[in-house]
Amino acid sequence: MGAGSTSLEEEEATVANSQQAYQEAFEISKKEMQPTHPIRLGLALNFSVFYYEILNSPEKACNLAKTAFDEAIAELDTLNEESYKDSTLIMQLLRDNLTLWTSENQGDEGDAGEGEN
Numbered sequence: 851m852g853a854g855s856t857s858l859e860e861e862e863a864t865v866a867n868s869q870q871a872y873q874e875a876f877e878i879s880k881k882e883m884q885p886t887h888p889i890r891l892g893l894a895l896n897f898s899v900f901y902y903e904i905l906n907s908p909e910k911a912c913n914l915a916k917t918a919f920d921e922a923i924a925e926l927d928t929l930n931e932e933s934y935k936d937s938t939l940i941m942q943l944l945r946d947n948l949t950l951w952t953s954e955n956q957g958d959e960g961d962a963g964e965g966e967n
Contacts, residue, residue: 865904865905868900868904869900869905872893872896872897872900873897875893876893876894876897879893879894884925884928885918885921885922885924885925885928886922886925886926886928886929886933886937887933887937888933888936888937888940890918891918891922891937891940891941891944892940894914894915894917894918894944895915895918895940895943895944895947897914898911898912898914898915898918898944898947899911899947901914902947902951908951908954908955911947911951912948912951912952912955915944915947915948915951916948918944919941919944919945919948922937922941923941
């Protein structure tokens with residue numbers, strides 16, 4: 851192996867460590883921050899992308915993004931003026947990802963076994 855290359859075991863360990871770090875940070879953010887807090891929302895956004903892109907778990911990614919979005923919507927009155935723009939931007943990104951991921955996964959199921967016309 852050349853310099854800078856990693857083994858499959860190292861890569862799997864990195865992914866597992868990353869998932870654990872995300873999970874711990876996300877649990878702390880849920881205890882310590884309002885659902886509309888931009889750090890909590892940003893963490894949910896990044897963690898959901900991690901599930902989708904790295905772990906290939908679209909269902910978990912969608913569940914996490916949808917829960918974060920729904921919880922923030924339910925508590926929109928807790929938005930403060932300083933973080934309003936950040937929070938609403940991240941909520942929009944969560945919703946955009948959900949829309950994209952849902953359509954991609956419906957497409958995958960619908961196209962299974964069908965040939966091109």
